[in-house]
Amino acid sequence: MNCSRHEEREAVGMCVRCHNLICEECKVEINNKYYCKNCVSEMYSDNNYYNNRKNNYSNKTTINSDKVKEYADKAVNATVEVTNNTLNLVKDFSESEDFKETINKVSQNQKVINYVLGIIAIVLLIPKVINNINSIPYFFDELVFSTRYYGVFRTVFYIIEFIATFIEPIIIIALATLLFNNFMRLKREIRIVAPIVVVAAFTLIRFVSVNIASSYFGFSIIANMFSYFIPVILIVVGSYFDKE
Structure with missing residues (x-):
């Protein structure tokens, strides 16, 4: 290597x-x-x-449990705040007159709207899946060095972070496909909330894992959460339109 x-x-x-x-x-x-x-x-x-x-430089690096807790608390607060703000925006917009008028106009073309929203969401998520697949060879190289230089404990969290990064867009894509056919038989309310909860939960898992594995404050993990904003909104809106 x-x-x-x-x-x-x-x-x-x-x-x-x-x-x-x-x-x-x-x-x-x-x-x-x-x-x-x-x-x-x-x-x-x-x-x-x-x-x-x-x-x-010669001081030995140790995992500070107080710092990990601090990072976790900050991640929880950030994800909860973003989730609440998103839900409030959806709620406020759903109660507006413009939204009600829009609902009346598209009610006759519900499935068409859902297909369009689902396709756009999936197209936006596919590059994330491709990028994750391309990073697999580098992951194994880094895994060897992580085990060698940082120990097994940190390596476990490095693996957790990689797995979470890999499967997060796949789960969101699966939720987007429910706009075509609700093969999971999930209630509409669950399908509306599910993508928001998934992104918030995976952001928290990745944030804590990368900070334990690498001992630095991973702001990029929080920033990555916002890259899911548009696909999640499309899924939420499409699920709201779906009356089945």
Whole structure:
């Protein structure tokens, strides 16, 4: 396995921030953890701050349970707030006169609307599935290095994070297909709430897992949640239209 930046050089570790393989030249060791130079530049734009931390490189990294709890609490609060805001928006819009007028206009073409919304949602989600499939080879490379440098405990959470990332869009696609045919026989109310709950739950699982596995605050996990906003809204609206 070779360095992600220098393909001719053998990798000596994996950046805990971006998960790229790094060689001896690319690595920067901070608190017994390897970072690539790009991540270090992003993390420490202030050179004085970076220099002040050099004396702490030899300190052994430990998993701080208080920090994990803090991250989990922040993730829960963020996901609950987003979920409540989304539900309130849907509720307010559903009670408006414009929405009622729209319902009357599309009631005769309910199935057509559902098919269109479902197809758009699936098209938006397919790139996520393809990207996850393409990342499988890199996952096994990183898994080896994670086990070697960070131990079995952190590796387990790394695996959990990858699995959650892989199956989340598949579950949302399955919920979108219910707009074509309710093969699961789920009640309309459940189909309306399900995509919101799935995204919130998987965001929480991934957020906690990646912070334990890599020991850094994974803001990208929270940002990724918003990439599901449009498909989820389409599924919610389509499920609301569906009277079956």
